[in-house]
Every structure is written in C-alpha cells, then in structure tokens.
Amino acid sequence: MDGYYRLVESYRNADDRVCHRTLLNVGFLDDEVTVDRLNHIRRRLVEREQLLRSGPSLFEWEKSTDPVVNRFVEDLWTRLIKEERIDTGEAVTSGGNKNNGGKDWQTIDMNSMAHADAREIGVEWLCYQCLEQLGVSECLRRQGWEEDPIRLALTHIISRAAYPASELCTSRRIRKNSAVCEVTGFPLSRINKDCLYRITRRLYGIHAEMEKFLS
Incomplete structure (x- = not known):
C-alpha cells in the first residue's frame, strides 16, 4: 500500500524542544512523484516561506524546470494560503475582505x-551637535x-x-529647503528676514562674552 503523505513543519518551542505541526494532509501520491521530486518540492516550499517572512535570500536554490514539481508546489502553496496554514501578514475578516489585522506593516504602491x-538635515544636524x-x-x-x-x-x-x-x-532657504527648525525646535512659521536681523544684532551685542566663554 502506498504511503499517506502530510506536509509537516518542525520548530522548537519555548522549552527548546523539537515539535512538529501538520500543515496539510497531502494524501496518496502518484508514482510519478519520486523521492527526488519530493525533496525538490519541499525545498521550493521552504524557499517561498522564507521569501514571505524575510524577503529574498542571498543564495537562491536552483529553479525547477520539472512540470510535476512546479504543479505540486503551486497546488500546495495555494492550499497553504487559502486554508490559512501559514502567516502571510494579512488577516481575513468574516466578510472575506483582507485587513492589516493590527500588523506593523501596510502594502503601498511605491x-x-x-x-x-x-528637506535637508545632514549639515544642520552636524552643526547643531557641534x-x-x-x-x-x-x-x-548665562547671559x-x-x-x-x-x-x-x-x-x-x-x-x-x-x-x-x-x-x-x-x-528663504530655511523655509523652503532646510530642516534646521526641526533640529533646533524653533517654529518654521515664524522665520523671516526681520527676526534674523534682530537676533544677529543681539548676538553681536554679547560677542565679547561669547568669545570669552568659548576661549
């Protein structure tokens, strides 16, 4: 009698014990699904799961040109998604509409x-730190x-x-291009040439004290 196959996930629990969880009951397979093809199907499914969780891998497995392998991979992956056996980062409401389910990401069109x-902030931040x-x-x-x-x-x-x-x-540059107000905390709406003139005169009035402080 042919074997009955299941798609199983292995993981370690909080006690560092190896556990197994059945994802899908695959059932009996045809003779065309050899051991080599089963291993290839497994690798392709693992690759898709890692791509879903972590993004593209630095080292990719060789893509299969075997139509049997590709058919089983597509069928099993479709079942995993449809039956919600893996976490895709999206929740499905009772009405069938997907929402973010409280996740920390959103899908957008870049x-x-x-x-x-x-606004520019690099030089401004460096000068502020100085x-x-x-x-x-x-x-x-002190003044x-x-x-x-x-x-x-x-x-x-x-x-x-x-x-x-x-x-x-x-x-003009502060209002249009610079993020210096975000760095210093001064309201951008109050920036104009007159306030800059006044603060320049006030700074000049204590230039001797500032030179002494910085020397």
Whole structure:
C-alpha cells in the first residue's frame, strides 16, 4: 500500500524542544512523484516561506524546470494560503475582505508616493551637535536669554555656517529647503528676514562674552 503523505513543519518551542505541526494532509501520491521530486518540492516550499517572512535570500536554490514539481508546489502553496496554514501578514475578516489585522506593516504602491516637503538635515544636524558640545546654549542662558531666542540664535548660526548668505536668502532657504527648525525646535512659521536681523544684532551685542566663554 502506498504511503499517506502530510506536509509537516518542525520548530522548537519555548522549552527548546523539537515539535512538529501538520500543515496539510497531502494524501496518496502518484508514482510519478519520486523521492527526488519530493525533496525538490519541499525545498521550493521552504524557499517561498522564507521569501514571505524575510524577503529574498542571498543564495537562491536552483529553479525547477520539472512540470510535476512546479504543479505540486503551486497546488500546495495555494492550499497553504487559502486554508490559512501559514502567516502571510494579512488577516481575513468574516466578510472575506483582507485587513492589516493590527500588523506593523501596510502594502503601498511605491510609484504613488511623492515628497511634497523634502528637506535637508545632514549639515544642520552636524552643526547643531557641534554647538551643543561647545555649550553655546548654556552660554546664552548665562547671559539671561530665554529658550525661544536661544533656539532662534542656534537656527541662524547653523544656517549661516552651512550656507553663508544674507538674512533674506537665509530665511528663504530655511523655509523652503532646510530642516534646521526641526533640529533646533524653533517654529518654521515664524522665520523671516526681520527676526534674523534682530537676533544677529543681539548676538553681536554679547560677542565679547561669547568669545570669552568659548576661549
């Protein structure tokens, strides 16, 4: 009598004990399904499961050109998905519609995405870290400055260091291209050439104290 086949998954439980779980009852197989073909079917199914969980593998198994193997792989994989024997990352509601089931991912069309407000942050972040290590914020606090003017001062210093220009050009760049306000915490909506002029004059008023602090 021919053997009755099952598709079984092996795994280790929380106690590090090897366990087995039956995924599908395959049933009796025809004589055309040899041992070599069974091993090839198994490898193809494992490869698909790994692709589903972890993405493409660095080393791929050789693709089969055997129509018998390909037919069994497609049939078994379709059953695994349809009977929900493996986790595909999607849940099916009672009405048959798929939802995310509380998962941490969503399927999107990458070609439909557009960056409407892309900003540069690399140089800005580097300059901000330098100012923090130099203690510029602490220096301004010792001069009696409040947090809001300190954030504006850091915004202006970073912007002028990264892209030297006039206050007018600097304010335009901050509003259109730079993420410096996200770094310093100063509201982007309040950036204009006038506030940059005023903070420049105020910084110049304590330039001697700042030079002494940084020396």
